[in-house]
Amino acid sequence: FVVSGICLSIKMKTTNIRNLCILAHVDHGKTTLADSLVASNGIISSRLAGKLRYLDSREDEQIRGITMKSSAISLHFPLGMNEYLINLIDSPGHVDFSSEVSTAVRLCDGAIVIVDAVEGVCPQTQVVLRQAWLENIRPVLVINKIDRLIVELKLTPQEAYIHLKKILEQVNAVTGTLFTSKVMEERAEKESEKQGPYENSGGEQIYDWSAGLEDTDDSHLYFSPDQGNVVFASAIDGWGFSIHQFAQIYSQKMGIRVEVLLKTLWGDFYLNAKAKKIMKGAQSKGKKPLFVQLVLDNLWSLYDAIVMKRDKEKVEKMVASLGVKVAARDLRHSDPKVLLSAVCSQWLPVSQAVLTMVCEKLPSPLDVASERVEKLMSVGARRFDSLPERTQELKKAFLECSNEDAAPVIVFVSKMFAVDSKALPQNKQRPLTQEEIAQRRELARQRHAERLAANQVSENPDGLSAEMEVLKSEPDKEESKEHFVAFARVYSGVVRRGTKVFVLGPKYDPAQALKMLPEGCSSADALPSVPHMSCCTLDSLYLLMGRELEELEEVPSGNVLGIGGMEEWILKSATISTSPACPPFTPLNFEATPIVRVAIEPKHPSEMPRLVKGMKLLNQADPCAEVLIQETGEHVLVTAGEVHLQRCLDDLRERFAQIEISASKPIIPFRETVIRRPKVDMVNEELGKQQKVAVIHQSKEEQYKYPEGVQVDSSGLVTLTTPNKMATIGVRAMPLPEEVTQLLEANGSLIRTMEQFSLSMKEGKALEINQRTLESIQDFKGKLESHLQGRKWRDAVNRIWSFGPRRCGPNLLLNNLESYQRPSVWQCLEGERVPGTALRDFDNSIISGFQLATLSGPMCEEPLMGVCLSVERWDMKLPSLGSHQDSMDGEEKVSDGDSKQKAAQEPWGAAEAYGSHNKRWPDVSVDCYGPFSGQLIAAMKEACRHAFQHQPQRLMAAMYTCEIMATAEVLGRVYGVLSKREGRILQEEMKEGTDMFIIKAVLPVAESFGFADEIRKRTSGLASPQLVFSHWEVVSSDPFWVPTTEEEYLHFGEKADSSNQALKYMNGVRKRKGLYVEEKIVEHAEKQRTLGKNK
């Protein structure tokens, strides 16, 4: 039985193991290709390969025809004298599931990148190439669906050759940019940049990746058939080849050496029949390139004879000359495709071509690069050489990938996936032996195959689910319980059942743990509890076989495996080791931002506990879904997109909660911002020149009554005094330049690192920061400075007090107090520790107030973005000595000894008095501490809100970018849908060599629900867009706008409540949040206003 064979071969030499994943844009044929590879091991019949999509084991995957979860299968492949074990992971291509790609890529050493020969390089192709690059794994290329060039596009072999050459160039251009940006980065450290900017925008620019790079050998990075890292294939028809195969064939036939053919079969070479020589310059001389003459022509005539002309005689001749055997049944078959794949899969079996390439070109686990190991081991801002010595020593274990007993076990779990307990091998009823089960399975498959063949349907979901039911036993509602299996890979040592191990969470710190744990301890000992570490025993180990699991006793180093029984210890990902010195692996690179949120409720309120449990399970089972309970008590699910949302809801209903649930409409996120005061009104007339129409049309600001204690001066400075009159704060709001907001957004994690540094400085420790990170911080600071120019922003960068919300967001708090010096947020850059400029008392309260204000703005309690709040006044009054105390956190009081010495003697009072001093009053009345800092926080928050409201306010909407491929006939309809949904076309171009147009557009997330479906319907399935979150954009209309000038009055009427997009959005959010909505006033504006006035 095959599977048991695999079980044995898992003890294979490490050099003969290949861990790889299949990556591509959606629908380029990953799962179809995987079918052929699976069929080569006899797990499914080769007749079904390409129809079954065996690795798409979920019902919804079969129905929708897209993969949603990555799944693994182990295959066995003999090549020459060697036997190989191939752990293959099929990944989804749809953007919504790109987190599944990240979890797959992490466990692999290599990847098969597939590109559709018609569609070429698509957005997700670029993304997966980047992901492979970021994880340092080596890719090989399969250009798939070549049959479409013949049958659909009806290209001639010569045209097809040029087309294929273009695709290769496109793919290499992407690799080129990745490579160039890395080399440039490294080079920039050594010499000053000479080459000019290298934008890695991945668009249609000229990739001048050769300039200045001559001395860096990069040939192995590029795809080229003569390098042996490209296979041309049609997965559905079961054929594929690399030029090695043809070189072999023709070197016998024509007596040319293989090496010569290898170099010339691809490229600008032709055969000079007279001279019996291969010459260069086919193009310029108008000759047929060798590739066309020897390879493509043959394929084309085969398709011509079998599919187009159905020429029986010719086919028989060809079959004979190829030396393949075709069953009479296939020869007579009414569908020519059956004959075609029967012939092709024997002549040029795709599995042979692909697996040979994989074994020859992809690295084994032993070839792991030292650079990759260091990257895996250094979490966040930590640098490898700052790790404890014992941790650094583990690098050797990674590199050796040893199976010795002494080698430490190191395993990485990249995700948890749920399986029904019935599907676990130990729970299968076993009155039958393995062989009998296999036979039954085979029978079931044959029955299914016959059904399929009879129906001629490949997408009949019922048939497949029927088969799935045969494989699974009847699910028993009561007993079925979800079990989680960890998707993992062994990096060092042998994993045995029953081994005791440490489970290390993503935040585990080996330095801290080694200090706490006794020397030489093991996970079997009784140990003190260490944060983010737990001990457990590995109960069950599984071989992952697509839809099935096979139990194993042990798994040697270098393999991919499943580990059962870990759900209590691992949430989503973790590192498992027998050594406490092992660092947690760096977090996965997730490309998708979860953006679509819905609130979820059970249909019957009494079922709440089941929902809560179900959501917990879902959270664990999905790498990217987020489950949270909002302050309001709502249960919220955040997903990457519509398709992902649908899958999560299905999972909740059918597996995890098994109850009826209702989901709210997607909650659309917005941001609030302020803009520069516009100079023209809504009808583009200059403001200030016209008469205000009437009193009732006064603009919002003028109507706005500020509450007591708040003053606003003409320049927009808002001053506010705390209720106890002890402090007065003056704040002004300003819009940040757009570039600055973008910078802040892009550098969130850097800012967080800086924040951590400042915190640890306050505690008196200095955090070790990676040199690379320091450089990026320096660079970030430089860029901020270059964008914050002009009088208004003088010295602004050095005056940054904090970022917000959550201390890392895209808003700034500026310290514009003349006399207050505080430690800069950039202090981590200052190298030597500066003798701390002391913080003023209550510094933290100001920051907290700012954080609160930026977390939810006054328009509809959504976070602020791109707003600068500058503190220009901060007076404190002291009613009596001793009633003040520093609001600094406790730690500082303990550790900050020197500030006490410096504490100056001036009494509290005038603003300038607090300068740079830290007051400590010995006689503190403790109870003032809380209430006062509370008042100050509230006052600061209010001051920020009023300052914000004093400026022209705008909403910002989240935007998707999408690329739509459509034919000319449906282009108009695509545009129609886009414009109806407030989309904006950025670009439209013809895809070379096809009749397809590529349209790039942006579209508000708020208008995107059902967009993909609508496009598909309107174009009868011809265009299908991929939506990717791109950026935030200001909604141009003013939600508070009412006509104020004569022109506006004429143009919009008095009510002007017709179509204010921003107001619609804002009120939508307010309604959802249960905030007061002014809408009703607008409905009957006049009446209401009159009433209001008469009151």
Ligand SMILES: Nc1nc2c(ncn2[C@@H]2O[C@H](COP(=O)(O)OP(=O)(O)OP(=O)(O)O)[C@@H](O)[C@H]2O)c(=O)[nH]1
């Ligand atoms: N003409 C042609 N169609 C193919 C070929 N390979 C795959 N297809 C078809 O392309 C469609 C998508 O194939 P899949 O294998 O599901 O694609 P995928 O890359 O796994 O898609 P996702 O997992 O959703 O990203 C199916 O309808 C296949 O029948 C091929 O070589 N030629």
Ligand SMILES: [Mg+2]
């Ligand atoms: Mg797939």
